Amino acid sequence: MTPQTTGTLQIIAGAFCWGSLGLLGATLNRVGFGGNEVAALRIVIAACILLIALPLFLNDLKQLQIRKLPGLALQSLLGMLGMSLCYFAAIAHIGSSLAVALLYTAPVWSLIFARILLGEGITPKSALLTVIAAAGVGLTMAGGGTANAAGILFGLGSGICYALYGVLGKRAMQGNPPMLVFFTSIAFSALLLLLMPHTHSAFAKLPQQSAVAWLSALALACVGTIAAYGLFVKGLQKMPAAKASIFTVFEPLTAVVLAALFLNEQLNGWQYLGITLILGTAVLNAARFKNKYSGLNSK
Secondary structure: OOHHHHHHHHHHHHHHHHHHHHHHHHHHHHOOOOHHHHHHHHHHHHHHHHHHOHHHHHHHHOOOOHHHHHHHHHHHHHHHHHHHHHHHHHHHHHOHHHHHHHHOOHHHHHHHHHHHHHOOOOOHHHHHHHHHHHHHHHHHOOOHHHOOHHHHHHHHHHHHHHHHHHHHHHHHOOOOOHHHHHHHHHHHHHHHHOOOHHHHHHHHHHHHOOHHHHHHHHHHHHHHHHHHHHHHHHHHOOOOHHHHHHHOOHHHHHHHHHHHHHOOOOOOHHHHHHHHHHHHHHHHHHHHOOOOOOOOOOO
């Protein structure tokens, strides 16, 4: 098996792991955890696991520079905490299928913010893809009781946070090892979450829950966060970033299939068309903007 084939399989496996977030988050919603509480469980448990595995990160942590801490903190609060809070809130309101589709509007937001914050141009083709993605968002709202305004806004918010994570980190992450960035993304977010009431309420509820809730919370951290990121980084070392980004489309496809099989989420034809337009736009953007925002794809 060639290194690129191995890398492809690792990227796809990482996408499958990220795709499980919707099912796991919705499972916790159904036993009484709110979106903010689910995000807190994901990040704080992941932080505890990383602390246990701290010796594995020591070489990377030695490369940490004090002057880069503000940029890394911003990366964490937008890309990890902001995205998680918005994404799991969207799942609670509109289900995982629509939430993950709206998360994948991130490439469109990246174009817009790159223009505003970095002064990068937007080509006619980029503008067309933006219009197509916007049409996809409109179609996802054609669901009657399935979609609601709050859920759509939270879903778009998750895409915005994910996009800002890449755009703002374009300079801040230069010279930082990927695993250092991952460690600080979890650490800064976890430290802030420890100050928030919903974190304490989430962990106060957990002891009274069934084994399913416990396993879901652990899987959020182990499978949907640590394993997903580790597999993606390993795969990214063996293949171009643009090609790797295309294979991450398996994430939303996994989320939609799991939602249909285990959560009985029912969408109409217009919503499936909207999801298709959004994901198609994400793939085309990844194919066109080679090596742009490489290494910034943690969730």
